[in-house]
Amino acid sequence: MSEALDKVRGVRELPLFPLPVVLFPGMPMPLHIFEPRYRKLLADIRAADNLFGLSYFDADASSKEIPPAGHIGCVAEVTETQALPDGRSNVLTIGVVRYEADSYIERGDPYLVVRAKFFEDDEEEPGSLSTNAHDVAATFMRVANSIRILNDERGNLPDISDTEPQKLSFLVAAALEIETETKQELLELRSTSERLSRLRDVLARVVKGYEERARLHAIAKGNGHGGRKVEIE
Numbered sequence: 001m002s003e004a005l006d007k008v009r010g011v012r013e014l015p016l017f018p019l020p021v022v023l024f025p026g027m028p029m030p031l032h033i034f035e036p037r038y039r040k041l042l043a044d045i046r047a048a049d050n051l052f053g054l055s056y057f058d059a060d061a062s063s064k065e066i067p068p069a070g071h072i073g074c075v076a077e078v079t080e081t082q083a084l085p086d087g088r089s090n091v092l093t094i095g096v097v098r099y100e101a102d103s104y105i106e107r108g109d110p111y112l113v114v115r116a117k118f119f120e121d122d123e124e125e126p127g128s129l130s131t132n133a134h135d136v137a138a139t140f141m142r143v144a145n146s147i148r149i150l151n152d153e154r155g156n157l158p159d160i161s162d163t164e165p166q167k168l169s170f171l172v173a174a175a176l177e178i179e180t181e182t183k184q185e186l187l188e189l190r191s192t193s194e195r196l197s198r199l200r201d202v203l204a205r206v207v208k209g210y211e212e213r214a215r216l217h218a219i220a221k222g223n224g225h226g227g228r229k230v231e232i233e
Helices: 003-007 036-046 126-150 165-175 180-188 192-221
Strands: 013-019 028-033 051-056 072-083 089-104 112-119
Touching: 003 089, 013 036, 013 072, 013 089, 028 036, 036 051, 036 072, 036 089, 051 089, 051 180, 072 180, 126 165, 126 192, 165 180, 165 192, 180 192
Parallel strands: 013 051
Antiparallel strands: 013 112, 028 089, 051 072, 072 089, 089 112
8 A cells, every 4th residue: 555545544535625726636835724614624733634625616607506526636644734823824735646526425514525535546557658758757857947047046946756656647647737628637637647648748849949938038038149248338
C-alpha cells in the first residue's frame, strides 16, 4: 500500500468542499475559509484527521446544486492554519490521493459528506513511461524558464525529475495555465502514460509561444538592442 493510500486507510466518510479549482495529489493549495459551514468543516477535521475532499465544481456554470455522485476529487490534508480574529481562516492544504464520491451521506452536518473510494493510477511498465516522462520534463522546463524570464525572476529553476512519472504528471498538470475542465480530465485519468501523453501535446503547442514572448521581453529590457548599452551623444 502506498503512503497516500495508507493515510486514508479506514476513512469511509469524507467531508466535501466543492470549489471551482482542481487539486492534484502531492500539490499544495492555499484556501481562505469564510463561510460558516466550512468553518465548521475545518473545526471538525482539525479535531480528527485534517482530511477533507476537494471536488471541482463551478456553481455558476452548472445546472446542478452539488457535484454529482460518482465524481472524482482529491483528498486535501490541512498542514497549516492561520485563524483570523473574525472567525475566518487561511489554510494551506496538500493533495493526498484521489477519490470517487460513491454517494452522499446525510449526517446532519451543514456541509456535504460523501462515501469515498480511493484510487491511484494503474500499474504500468516503467519502460512505457520513461520516454513520455523525459519529453514532458524537458519541455516543461523550457516553459518554466520562459515564465521566469517574463516575470524577471533570478536564480536557477529547481530540477524537475522524470524518474517519478506519476508525480511529474501531477506537478505539470497543476502548474500549467490550462482550462480547469482540462485539469479535471487529467485528474480523472488512471493511466500515467495517457496523462503524460496529453501533457506532452499541450506543452508542444505552447512552448514556442512562451519562448518567443520571453525573447521579446529580454530585448525590450535591453532597450531593443539585445542588452547592449546605448550611448546618446
